[in-house]
Amino acid sequence: MASQDKLTQRPDTLSALLTPPLLKVDGLSVAYGRRTVVDDVGFDLARGRSLALIGESGSGKSTIAKAVLRLLPDGAHADGRIAFNGQDILKQSERHFRTLRGRAIGFVPQDPANALNPVRAIGAQAQEAAALTDEPNKALRKALILDTFAEVGLDNPGRVYDSYPHQLSGGMLQRVLIGLAVLPRPALLVADEPTSALDVTIQKRILDLLSRLQHDLDISLLLITHDLAIASERADKLVVLKDGTVQEAGRTQDVFSAPSSAYARKLHADVPALNPDRYAALRDPGFHRLDGREGTATKIAVEGVSKTFSVDGKSLTAVDRISFSVAAGTTHALVGESGSGKTTTIRLLLGLDEPDAGRITVSGETISGSDRGSQRAVWRHLQLVYQNPFTSLDPTWSVEQLVREPLDRYRIGTVAERRAQVREALANVGLGDHLLQRKPGALSGGQRQRVAIARTLVLRPDVIVLDEPTSALDVSVQADIVEVLLSLQANLGLTYVFVSHDLALVRQLAHTVSVMRKGRIVEHGSVTDIFDTPRQPYTRALLDSIPAGVHASQTATHKAANLRQEIFA
């Protein structure tokens, strides 16, 4: 171990001695009016190396990226020093700095779906990037673009060139954007959450692409991410941010394996991928129900259900003869990428769509999308927690109104009883009475999602459908919500159907899993079987895409070290 450390340490110290860092940020503070969002942040990034800024929303990580690119919005004021190649970026005139943008500093944005002008062809926008190469011949520029598209793994560069953004998938668009960013061969690439809007398997491929380009083209990478596992897998150095200040910074291995600050330790503990058994104590009793030791009945049975939609005159089988069952008091996870049929499955489960074939029963009652009366009855058993608590709660209603609404609609109890039930539901999710009169706008993301859960609990359902309930939340908040959900299950015996693309999270809280692909269930079983011995290649691909943190990069370094020994032996 010691010798390996020396091997990996040496290039760092050497390069630091020989050349000044490509990017040196020193005492950077950014304020919007009087509100300081970044406070005295400093770090440096050597040529050809990578550094990750890690933090949750509000940590200032994206603001730092924008400051480096000088894309801060009007009204933001940046102080301190950002030296790129020894020149202070903040002091340069816009006219002068523009020659660096794109040419020397490339930018890969967060959400590829919004990062290209929707009404212009991709080729026209690619030409803007190609113009930075000073190649005067338009035909040569186009050839260069097509070449770059092929290099970033786009199958049909010519077709991509002529397409409009909405005609390509998110993964393809992100490849286009990475291609455009590296095309002028910048020395520094700033990637702001480059994969958080993408499917898991695509995420891994895009990160692999970025790593490969970084090494092949000798580009420095400034990676902005909320995901500690991704950061530690991909970056040489980490800077952990919270509320605009640096909590901890250093070499990845040091920060990852021995975090010194309390915040970094908490961040580490909250990442599902790094802590598969964190909630074992709360979850594991559920397994007893599963193997029949506690003699529980089947709560949900889905038998041979199919659903076909017609889109643009073509018929599309969204769900194809799927079957699964969920034992009472357990959690069943549906995992798969976008378009795999997860959402259609829960729509059918909630009776929002009518299956073309097959049967769905919940607590012995058959769900039918066409009969509104029975649907209302089913909805008292079956409730939904929606993905994004920032849009699922009416901003003009108070917490009390929001949580009481289902009771009002179903005319349950007297006014006093309803009030008591609302308080009980809020207490169940760990919210106090003092929040009753608040509007959603005055709540944090985690509190909003708790309100959304409380809202489903007032009707005392026995099944709750959780549609990516934590994907819009920060990891630490996500951990809170998972804890709330698991303790509710333990206390109230709830059955969950949990839809997620986050396999690490699924492993933490589900008992059984169905892996969906193109409308079919390709594999199902207990969570331990699926995760430990996946039989299908697709499942293996999904599992491989879980970022493993520093262990993966350690083995890579290890491999490199072995290789070096072999060659120089």
Added chain:
Amino acid sequence: MNRSYLDYAAKRIGQAVIVILLSYVFTFIVVSVLPGDPITNVLRDPQNGFSEQEIQQIIAAQGLDRPVLVQLWASLSQFLSGDLGLSMRSNRPVSTLIAEVLPSTLVLATSGLAVAIVLALVIGYGTQFLPRRYGQGLLRGFPSLFLSVPNFVIGLVLIHIFGFQLGLFRVINADSFWATFFAAVALGIPVSAQIAEVLIANLDHEARQDYAAVARGRGISQSRLFFRHLLKPSALPVVTVVALTVGELLGGSLITETVYGRTGIGSLVQRSVTTQDLPVIQAVVSLAAVAFVVVNLLADLVYPLLDPRVKLIGTVKPRPATGDDAFDDRVEGIPS
């Protein structure tokens, strides 16, 4: 030009024809039920000096003694064959009367629209790039200012400053270049306000989109960002607004023509209304309707060509129906 676009265009053109016919019928009915009988008011006015025999001749020639529905049918079939009838007052063909004054109004209306668009673009560009300390806020206030001042006031102020004070154009000679220019400015300013309001809102929206930041990250210039990236998506809703301002332009032209002493559709309408010259009124109102419908039709036809994302009617996937239940908010939350 694919199949679905042709279907879409055919459907839109059909709708436009129906709207024009309905507006003709509607105008005809409104004009005929209006209080005041043109025959008594105008023909029998002793000042006009028509003899009873001449009055009967005019009535017979115009077919005014027939039932209203028969008159409507006759008038409509004439209109469809392009014959707008004879003016009751001068006995000249209405189409000739209109042809005499139409060019002047068209020149005024199109140059007014051009002024409006240029002004809106300048204001729009300024709101994106003018630094705050050079009065960006003031610039953003311009549209509401323009909207709140009536265009005849603007017209009179312009005449006063540029005509009387600076002597740039002779107020009497209404057809000189400068007179037309300032008439167009007076007409264009309130119209530019409507266009600018929508343009600014959309520019602000587009400028906040990721792609604008990414494009700037590609090192492109300010003007390229504006004209190549922000303008096109922002201009899409503006196309609709411009089409809707046709009414404003026509109405504004009438007022501006009066203020600037220009002959045009405005003066023709004014004369016909005071003399209750029904065929002329009917023709002008129908022409206005045609102009309005045609311009909006053009906007509808251009829109899908400008925006590659527009889904044409008939290809949109219908959403599953949801009821009036307690959980509708969640139902909508599920993307299908």
